[in-house]
Amino acid sequence: MSPAETLRSTSRNSRIPLHAAMRLKVFHRTSYSYRTPVTDSFNELRLRPATEDRHRLEFFLLQVNPPAQLRHFRDNWLNYVHYFELPEAHSSLVIEAQSTVNTTNPYADGLPTGASLGSLKQGLDDIMAPFIGDSRFVEVSPEAWRLGIDIRDGRDDVFEIAENVMHYIFREWRYAPSTTTAATHMNEVLQKRCGVCQDFTHVMIGICRSLGIPARYVSGYLYNGPQANLRGAEASHAWCEVYIPGRGWYGLDPTNDTRADERHVKIATGRDYLDAAPVSGNFSGPPGATAALDVEVEVRMA
Incomplete structure (x- = not known):
């Protein structure tokens, strides 16, 4: 055919x-577990919902653990990007984002x-x-x-x-x-x-x-x-x-x-x-310091 x-x-x-219209709550959790401690982790996050005529962001909270200073910028496509660095040794990384968004068809x-x-x-x-x-x-x-x-x-x-x-x-x-x-x-x-x-x-x-x-x-x-x-x-x-x-x-x-x-x-x-990509980054570590990835997402009516 x-x-x-x-x-x-x-x-x-x-x-x-x-x-026609919805008010939605979004929870996103990305976690990495490393086989051996790693250092110099650098990450970019595109997790903040866009704001447009029919797509309005009401609430947004972003947290990382181990704690790090979050900075942000607009990329070439005008996406809102957060980034952070973790120079110290760490064996896990957890990124959590919570949002409330009003959407219209x-x-x-x-x-x-x-x-x-x-x-x-x-x-x-x-x-x-x-x-x-x-x-x-x-x-x-x-x-x-x-x-x-x-x-x-x-x-x-x-x-x-x-x-x-x-x-x-x-x-x-x-x-x-x-x-x-x-x-x-x-x-x-x-x-x-x-x-x-x-x-x-x-x-x-x-x-x-x-x-x-x-x-x-x-x-x-x-x-x-x-x-x-x-x-x-x-x-x-x-x-x-x-x-x-x-x-x-x-x-x-x-x-x-x-x-x-x-x-x-x-x-x-x-x-x-x-x-x-919602989450991207790199790190330094010995051979075999691979990361196990787990992603949890929940979207529900607010």
């Missing part, structure tokens, strides 16, 4: 009822349809250049382009094309934790046809970019209600945003085949995972 035939049998409606006022692919060619400025070319984990490859052409199937509306890319990935890729790593490239995922939210997002970004649609990576969290069965809600989540001329950025979640709505809590954006 071709991509176009697959999509004709896929519902274009969001799979889960929308609630960005699609509540209607779908951003009506923009053609031609309008992208005429109206993009230099600021979009990073989101239409290659990046560390995404390649505008011939295979991505061929898939994109088949999925497009003659359509010209930017949002409709992007949404159909989302439908196709959800239907044709298998959600399979532990089959990939944080360093898995999009091209490997194209071959395996399986992975997790990070992988599906990279594939969607690559296909959209191959068609000339600016696309970027979003890291964040997902509220999974008592009657929902969303994939990727048990930890940090990822989805794709595409740029619609005259309308701005709109999120699509290929892991769950749904538009990114009030259940999605945005943390950071970038060209791919490397720009938006």
Whole structure:
């Protein structure tokens, strides 16, 4: 079955009822345990929820143990980044973030349809250049382009094309934790046809970019209600945003085949995972000083 035939049998409606607005509490705990004490640990944290028109941060608390002085800056993509150093020897590291966020469904006022692919060619400025070319984990490859052409199937509306890319990935890729790593490239995922939210997002970004649609990576969290069965809600989540001329950025979640709505809590954006990783860092230690990682995430109604 071709991509176009697959999509004709896929519902274009969001799979889960929308609630228009939510007040969500997020708890995120990342802990590292080292086999032997390490020193000179340096870490960057992208854990503070973004503040936008439909996404308002009400409360945020960040703590690390061993205690360290937290500093912050805005990166190239305007993400809020905390960083800290631990020069002294330590055998564990715990990072905890608590947030309260008020979210509103960005699609509540209607779908951003009506923009053609031609309008992208005429109206993009230099600021979009990073989101239409290659990046560390995404390649505008011939295979991505061929898939994109088949999925497009003659359509010209930017949002409709992007949404159909989302439908196709959800239907044709298998959600399979532990089959990939944080360093898995999009091209490997194209071959395996399986992975997790990070992988599906990279594939969607690559296909959209191959068609000339600016696309970027979003890291964040997902509220999974008592009657929902969303994939990727048990930890940090990822989805794709595409740029619609005259309308701005709109999120699509290929892991769950749904538009990114009030259940999605945005943390950071970038060209791919490397720009938006929730926690990244390094340390010094003897051979064998590897770290055991544990991540705990809870998102609930406030």
